Amino acid sequence: MRFSRLLWGAVFLFGVLYFALPLIGTFEFSLGHPTGAAGVPPSLRYYENVLNSPQFWGSLGYSFVIGLITIVVSIALIVPTAFWVRLKVPRARPLVEFITLLPFVIPPIVLVFGLLRTFNKPPLPLTNTNQGSDILLIAAYTILSFPYMYRAVDTGLRSIDVQSLAEASQSLGAGWVRTFWQVILPNLRVALLSGAFLTLAIVVGEYTIASFLARPAFGPYLSLLGGNKAYEPAAVALISFGLTWIAMLLIARIGRGSRTRVAVTGAR
Amino acid sequence: MGLLPFLIFSVLFLIIPTSYLVIGSFKNNAGELTLQNYADLTNPLPLNSYLNSIEISLVTAVMGGILGFLMAYAVIRGGLPNVLRGGLLTFSGVASNFAGIPLALAFIFTLGRVGFLTVFLKDVLGINIYANGFTLYSKLGVELAYLYFQFPLMVLIMAPAIDGLRQDWREASENMGASTFQFWRYVALPILTPALLGTMILLFGNAFGAQATAQQLTGGQLNLVTLLIGRQMSGDVLHNQGLGFALAMGMVAIMGVTILIYLWLQRRAERWYR
Numbered sequence: 001m002r003f004s005r006l007l008w009g010a011v012f013l014f015g016v017l018y019f020a021l022p023l024i025g026t027f028e029f030s031l032g033h034p035t036g037a038a039g040v041p042p043s044l045r046y047y048e049n050v051l052n053s054p055q056f057w058g059s060l061g062y063s064f065v066i067g068l069i070t071i072v073v074s075i076a077l078i079v080p081t082a083f084w085v086r087l088k089v090p091r092a093r094p095l096v097e098f099i100t101l102l103p104f105v106i107p108p109i110v111l112v113f114g115l116l117r118t119f120n121k122p123p124l125p126l127t128n129t130n131q132g133s134d135i136l137l138i139a140a141y142t143i144l145s146f147p148y149m150y151r152a153v154d155t156g157l158r159s160i161d162v163q164s165l166a167e168a169s170q171s172l173g174a175g176w177v178r179t180f181w182q183v184i185l186p187n188l189r190v191a192l193l194s195g196a197f198l199t200l201a202i203v204v205g206e207y208t209i210a211s212f213l214a215r216p217a218f219g220p221y222l223s224l225l226g227g228n229k230a231y232e233p234a235a236v237a238l239i240s241f242g243l244t245w246i247a248m249l250l251i252a253r254i255g256r257g258s259r260t261r262v263a264v265t266g267a268r
Numbered sequence: 269m270g271l272l273p274f275l276i277f278s279v280l281f282l283i284i285p286t287s288y289l290v291i292g293s294f295k296n297n298a299g300e301l302t303l304q305n306y307a308d309l310t311n312p313l314p315l316n317s318y319l320n321s322i323e324i325s326l327v328t329a330v331m332g333g334i335l336g337f338l339m340a341y342a343v344i345r346g347g348l349p350n351v352l353r354g355g356l357l358t359f360s361g362v363a364s365n366f367a368g369i370p371l372a373l374a375f376i377f378t379l380g381r382v383g384f385l386t387v388f389l390k391d392v393l394g395i396n397i398y399a400n401g402f403t404l405y406s407k408l409g410v411e412l413a414y415l416y417f418q419f420p421l422m423v424l425i426m427a428p429a430i431d432g433l434r435q436d437w438r439e440a441s442e443n444m445g446a447s448t449f450q451f452w453r454y455v456a457l458p459i460l461t462p463a464l465l466g467t468m469i470l471l472f473g474n475a476f477g478a479q480a481t482a483q484q485l486t487g488g489q490l491n492l493v494t495l496l497i498g499r500q501m502s503g504d505v506l507h508n509q510g511l512g513f514a515l516a517m518g519m520v521a522i523m524g525v526t527i528l529i530y531l532w533l534q535r536r537a538e539r540w541y542r
Contacts, residue, residue, distance in 0.1 A: 008346025015339045015356075015419070019363060021385055022371075022416065025378030035387060074466045078272045084270035092271055099278045105523045106286055107477030109494045110516045113501055114285025117292070139281040144277075198365075207368045207480035208494075212501060225485055228374075234377050237370035241362075248361040 003063035027206065029234035046231040056236065060204070066134070066217065067203035070141040071196045074149050077142065080191070082153040083184060086162055100150040103143055111140055112209045133213045140209045144202065149195045156191030157184075194251045201247035205240060269433070286520075293513035305514035313506065313516050317496040321476055322522075323406060328414040328469035335415070336422020337464060344430045360420035367417045372484035375413045379404045393467060410482050410490060418471050425470070429463040429537070466533035473526040476519070493519050 028035060031042035050056050085093050103111070115136050119126040126132030162184065169179040185192075207219030222240065228231040296302045309315065339505055343353040378385045381398060389395045403409060441451045479494035488495050493515065499505045500512035 005347040008342035008348055012342045012346070012348060012352065012356075015335065015342075016333075018416070018419075019359060022374040022378045025384035026374045028384045033382075033384075035384065036382065077277055077385040080270050081274040088270065096271070099274075099282070100507050101527065102282060102286075104473065104527050106282070106506055106520055107479070107494065107523060109290070109477070109479045109497050110519055111282070111285065113497060113512075113516055114289045115281065116501065118285040118288045125347070136281075139277070142277070143282050205365075205368050205370065207483070208498075212498070219480065222373070223480075224465045226369065226373050226484060233373050236379075238374045240370045241374075243368055244365050245362045248358065248365065252358060252361065 023162045023238075026234045026237050026241075029231055030237040030238055032231050042106050046235045050232050050235045050239070053232075055221055055225075059216055059218045063206075063210075063218040064200075066137060066141065066215075067200045069138050070145060070203055071199050073138060074142045074199065075196070078146065078149045079185070079188065080155055080180070082150060082157055083180065085160065086154070087159050087166060092189060096150070100146040101181045103147055108140070108144065108206075108208045109212075111143065112212045115140060116212060127213070133215060137210060137213050137215050137217075140213075141199070141203050141206070145195070145199045148198060152191040152195045153188060160184075160187045190254055193254045197247045197251045197254075201244050204243060284329050289513045289516050292510055293517045297508060299509065303512070305508070305510040306518075308508070308511050308520055309514055311511075313373065313491070314334045314496065314511070314518075317491045317493045318514075318518065318522075320407065320491055321493040322369045324411055324414065325472045325475040328411050328418045329468045331411075332415050332418030332471050333422050333464065333468040335469075336419035337426050339419065340423045340426045340430055344427060345433075345450065356423060360423040363420040364417050364424060367478070368480035369484050371413055371416055371425065372481045375404060375409070375416075379409070405486050405489070407490065410485055410492075413481050413485055414475050414478065421471060421474065422467055425467045426463065429460060433459065462537035466530050466537055469526055469530045469533065473523055473530070476526070477523065 030046055031044070032040050032046060034040055034042040081096060085096050106114075116127060118124075119132070119136055120128070126136050165183050165187070166179055166202045170176075174182070204218055206217070207223060210217035211223065212218045218240070222233065222236050223234060293305050294301055294303070296304060309318075339356065342348060343356050375383075377383055379397075380386065381404075383404070386397060389397055404412070437455055437459075438451060441455050446454070447499055477494065479498060482490060482492055483495060483498065486495075488499060496505070497512065497519070500515065506510070506512055506515070
């Protein structure tokens, strides 16, 4: 027993090292690489440079806004659909589940390939304008959010007995719209919030789609910075790690007791 | 009908763009119907991109799977303090989502030519890994970076499965005189195998579709399917539009098979958790 505990401790330690070393390396570089050959003293200058950079705030702000719009669009599409499937047309369930599974099968690089080729000419030449490209970016992110959004909402609906709630609300005289807004939606708060934070975490760091649509997003900004500067990228990478951490902590906080939700094939 | 907005959106931004690639993959540069593009996938450049991608995905799925399983088991059943469990799961949630550009940069700062660990190994321990043939900007480097999000994902998905491995099964098998080896061989592994394999399949797909991390790490120089599609998109490196579409379709086919196997294994795994 003692021996096996030692063994498991060693396994755990190895994992911790794997987790920690890249973060330590990045932190060390973000201070100007003080252990390097030049022997410069550690400095917070690079964080200062980043935080004073309009490109940093501009791209972060852009990605954040795109993320918020994606969340709204995704919720507006998924919630009524999941609600309708559960209550009115269970026959459509396989079709909806199939579509929400497709983003697993069609990787982001293939999705953006198709979007670029489809929307670079009439009838919908969206890639010709900035607004059009923004629309495509939001659309692509919304598609990426379908798998976990739909599952979160569907699980949420299953746990609240929609049927009875809807009937109760209607026998009290509420119409469909009122039932939806005042009864169903508030009951889905936890599912929607965790889906929203996951979407935000994924969208803010996403690179592939944003870069091929030539959007001024955070991912392409960091990629470019990584090629141009020595130490600032380390500071930004650590900040981005912190943002991911905050999003995950928020999800854990609101989703207490519910199962961990994991997103596969996001921004990798 | 309430499903209409969802369906119209999906058709417009998912089905039509994908169909465009499907149709294009059956046309040659003159616009005539052909199967030649699929035959041309066996040309060295596309073929090697598939082989490299499959190799990296397999290696990181298996390594990440084993490592993630051992980590999850260590904190849940390894007799380690209970606080480690919560810590590991929270950190896994973050690490599995820490990918793409920042991840690639973090590895460059750590294991790059002048990275923190590279310098530490050289100056303190006298080991010069770059003189010994290691380079981060290679298949091995990409695998090391991918493992950073692969094994936390395994931890997250396997933790509930290990929790579901009930203590009474172990006691029952001990009562009947089974050794630890026999317990694992005849009870635990057969129960866990579908979940283990299913998650590894998922990890395979996860690595296979990844683009940003490898792009940043190798500057797009490594020949992976995702990177080749990217180069084809921006510069027609294959000198054949249709072949580019076929390349993308091959990827979709491999992902499709991956997901089908995953769904099948997941159904088998769920038998034990009712």
